[in-house]
Amino acid sequence: MKDEILVVKNVNNFFGRKQVLKNVSFSLSSGRITGLVGANGAGKTTIMKTILSLTPYAGQIMFEGQPSTFNDHPLLNDIGALIEYPSIYPFMTGMEHLRLFARGKVQSTGIQSLIHMLNMEGYINSAARGYSLGMRQKLGVAMAFVNNPKLVILDEPMNGLDPQSNKELRDLIIDQRNRGVSFLISSHILSELQKLAEDLIIVDQGKVVRQTTMKNLLEANNHFIVLNTSDDKKAQEILIAAGYYLVSGEKVRIKTDANFDIAEILTNLISENIAVHDVKHEDEDLEGSVLELLNTAN
Numbered sequence: 001m002k003d004e005i006l007v008v009k010n011v012n013n014f015f016g017r018k019q020v021l022k023n024v025s026f027s028l029s030s031g032r033i034t035g036l037v038g039a040n041g042a043g044k045t046t047i048m049k050t051i052l053s054l055t056p057y058a059g060q061i062m063f064e065g066q067p068s069t070f071n072d073h074p075l076l077n078d079i080g081a082l083i084e085y086p087s088i089y090p091f092m093t094g095m096e097h098l099r100l101f102a103r104g105k106v107q108s109t110g111i112q113s114l115i116h117m118l119n120m121e122g123y124i125n126s127a128a129r130g131y132s133l134g135m136r137q138k139l140g141v142a143m144a145f146v147n148n149p150k151l152v153i154l155d156e157p158m159n160g161l162d163p164q165s166n167k168e169l170r171d172l173i174i175d176q177r178n179r180g181v182s183f184l185i186s187s188h189i190l191s192e193l194q195k196l197a198e199d200l201i202i203v204d205q206g207k208v209v210r211q212t213t214m215k216n217l218l219e220a221n222n223h224f225i226v227l228n229t230s231d232d233k234k235a236q237e238i239l240i241a242a243g244y245y246l247v248s249g250e251k252v253r254i255k256t257d258a259n260f261d262i263a264e265i266l267t268n269l270i271s272e273n274i275a276v277h278d279v280k281h282e283d284e285d286l287e288g289s290v291l292e293l294l295n296t297a298n
């Protein structure tokens, strides 16, 4: 079994009378990137705040085998986080923020390397009041990394980032992961999370509905073939009549299973004088899998 850096057991959390987290239990494997996924209001930010003791809770949280409680959490020194929006002082430069957050023995070469990896050299010495949303977000991410944490918690880190910045952030996360850092990352941009996360925790209405690996979730996915034919509408009618399951829409998109036989499909169409110009395989992506899982959970 992989080492667990963080274990969350039976955590419950209330805002007033409203129960927001309901018996939440999961663990994070050391040195891996875990994605936290769920609809708006599912409880992702509250889970992250709970780990960081930013909100009261009942239940058990262990970090590296040591208990962490709401009032006693010395191990949080080893956790870096960006939750919701970064707290940024408009009259300080990005560099001043990083130096302010850096504890004791953090080397300036480490700070320089972060700035370089996130491509922030052009503005790191300017006052943050002139930063765009994406520049602020990058500074918030850099602040989460500055003390060489063992675990990094990032809530929607891709917020406001352009494709180039997204790639820089992804490269930084992968680089740090390769050095042994563990991650818990929430994102609504599932196509981005799919490129990063190795493990997944899926939450719905304050409950963990599944903890799995990305590989297992995607392997269990639906697979399709998509045909480009001389008459897609007629091809759809023929295949439905022959008993195939077609995804509704304009394309001829056929759900495949273990008995899938392309020759049989082609014979059905060619015998009705429909030419097949192209055949493509498609796998359901993370977004499709999560939507299906949440639909079946409700």
Ligand SMILES: Nc1ncnc2c1ncn2[C@@H]1O[C@H](COP(=O)(O)OP(=O)(O)OP(=O)(O)O)[C@@H](O)[C@H]1O
Pocket (backbone or CB within 6 Å): 015, 020, 038, 039, 040, 041, 042, 043, 044, 045, 046, 047
């Ligand atoms: N300070 C608060 N007071 C009252 N209710 C709150 C508070 N913070 C969160 N909630 C409620 O807790 C639930 C979970 O919110 P949370 O922000 O954790 O969800 P989320 O999954 O992060 O959502 P999103 O994807 O929209 O950021 C929501 O129903 C929200 O209304």
